[in-house]
Amino acid sequence: MGRSPCCEKAHTNKGAWTKEEDDRLVAHIQARARDAGVPTEGRRPPPLRQSWRLRWINYLRPDLKRGNFTQDEDDLIIKLHSLLGNKWSLIAGRLPGRTDNEIKNYWNTHIRRKLLSRGVDPATHRPVTDRVSSNTTTISFDKKGEEKSSSSEESPSSWYRVPDLNLELRISPPVQSQLEPVKSEAGGHSFFGLRTGVLDYRKGE
DNA sequence: AAATTTGCCAACCGCAAGTAG
C-alpha cells in the first residue's frame, strides 16, 4: 500500500509503514524495554505515538500468529461473538496470537458472509427468518457488571451460560498469559513499558 | 489489453475511561 496523497503534506507521515520504519520501531521498543519505561525524548504528538502503538500491537508483536484462521478459530470466534458481541478485544484475548483488529476484519469480510449464506443473522446469531424467540438469553454490556437476562436462572456473576450454544464462558485471565509465562514485566508485550494485547482482569478485583 | 469492480486488511479517527499532577 502506498501512502495516501493527503499524508505527504503538513509534516505528517501517515499511511503504510515501510520496512525501515518497522525496524526502527522494533529497535526503539526493545531499547525502551531494557530501560524499563517511558520514552525519554520528550513528548510526541498523540497521532504519531498512537500510530506506533497500533503498528506494534497489530503487526510487529513477536507473538502474533498471522496467516489463515483455522476452522476451530472460526467456530470459536462465532461462539464468542454470540456471547460478547462486538467486543473484539475480549474475543482476541481468547485467541492467542490474534489481534482484535485482525479478528474484526476477519469477521467483517469472511464470517459475516458465511453466516449470511447459512441464513444466520450475524448480529443476532439467529436464523434470519426467526422473528422473536422466547427461549433465548440476552446479555447486555451496557452497564458494567450487570447481566440483563430474560432467563430466570441464577448464575454466578463471573460466568454466563447460554442454552442453545453449548458453550460456557468463564471470565478469567486469557489463554495468552497461560501459554506464555515469560513476558515483559507482568504478562503481555511491552509497548514503552505498558502491557498490550492482554487484559488485566486483576484490576477489577 | 485496458477498464472497472470487488475483496481484503492495514491504518486512521474519535470517543470513553483511566491516570497523574
Added chain:
DNA sequence: CCTACTTGCGGTTGGCAAATT
C-alpha cells in the same frame, strides 16, 4: 475535586491486488 494527558477500543476509511467485464 479538577484538568490535562494517555491509553484502549470499536467503527470506518481507503489503497492495493485480484477478479471480472
